[in-house]
Amino acid sequence: MDFISRDQTIDALDGQIAQLWEEAGVTTTPDAESELRIQKVMQQIKPQRSWGRYVLPYAAAACLTMAIGFIYFFSGLHLSHKKDPSSRSYTLSTPYGQRKTISLSDGTVVTLSAGSRITYNAGYNLTNRTVSFQGEGFFEVAKNPAKPFIVQYAGLYTKVLGTSFNIRAFDKEEKIDVTVASGRVEVGEIKNISNEKKALAALQPGQQLVYTKTQGLVKVNTLSNLEQVIAWKKDILIFKGARFEEVAAQLERWYNVKISFEQENLKNCRFKGTFKSLSVTALLDLLKKSAGFTYSIQDNYITIKGRGCL
Structure with a gap:
């Protein structure tokens, strides 16, 4: 009750x-x-x-x-x-073009970016506080020293007692980012066969762990501007020299569109900039000024055209 x-x-x-x-x-x-x-x-x-x-x-x-x-x-x-009723699992997801904030039964608040999902079982907060995750989300974890909060994603885990952090772990992206806003966070690997956990790093506020999937490389950075990492919560897109192919994947999730390229070399165009609360057409109009491409739209399908980057 x-x-x-x-x-x-x-x-x-x-x-x-x-x-x-x-x-x-x-x-x-x-x-x-x-x-x-x-x-x-x-x-x-x-x-x-x-x-x-x-x-x-x-x-x-x-x-x-x-x-x-x-x-x-x-x-x-x-x-x-x-x-066993406690083994039933529940999945909350955010479709493309939307964001969602959810509250778990222990008071933990999770903000899901577009194209993200979180899964937990009926025993959450009763026997454990373990969830599975895919996509990008900001976690504000309610403190409970007796039951650590554990997020499992893409062969990694993040373990905390009570803190706030951002995870970016999309299936189609090569890198995984874990960024700490407050408290202390442990990030490690999960061995698929034995399910054993191996700690990779302990992160403090302002630190970010970057994990490369194919090579298993780990790098810890200290950020000067944490707000850039969680800018997506405020409807802000930030590109730091990202390839057009990566930008397109993010725009597909952000605006619920499908983007294709007429020429393969267009995928290698790179973009820098900060964009807030723009429609997809307004954003593409700004990007094309620096890259020289054109585009056409039919329903939710966008075709990028042109010979290549300027």
Whole structure:
């Protein structure tokens, strides 16, 4: 009851209830797949003008759905199979073109960048505080010395007791960045076969670990401007000599578009600059002035054209 009384549990409960609502017309027995879904939020319910005719049936249906949802969510009763309820996993993700801030049951707050996801099991904050992560996110971890907070991603882990830090770990990017804003953070490798953990570095505020996936190289830098790392939270894009191919991948996530190149050599153009709250066309118009390319747009598909960089 303490858990469901918190505002941050609304997303979790709504996800369960929404899924049950969709499946109610098909079967009355929850299946295994429904247990793993928690991402869809009930967004289609709209107020009706005629209260006497429309509201009562919707209210009754909503009450029934909530009753089923609460019973199913907390009882752990599975008619189709026997399974430890604490082993159920939940994934919260952010689609391209969006950002999301979520609160976990221990008070930890995670801001997810576009194209990112976090996964945790039902035993989170009961037996452990371990989550899996992919993408870019800023973590503000609630302090609990008895239960370290552990993020696992791309063969690495970050372990903290209570601190704030940024992780950038996209599947298609060669490098992984871990940047500490406050507190102390341990970063290490996870051995896939034995699941053993090997510490690589202990980071202090203002330090950043850069890990190269293919070579396993580790470099620790001290940053002069931490705000540049988390500028994405304020809708700011910063390029520091990035190749056009890398820029395009970031723009695809940021604006929910698909970018292709007519000429391969265009991918090697490099860009520097800081851009705040711009549309994708306004941003491309600025970039093309320094690189000499042109582009065309059809729906969400953008084609970069030109012979090469200036």
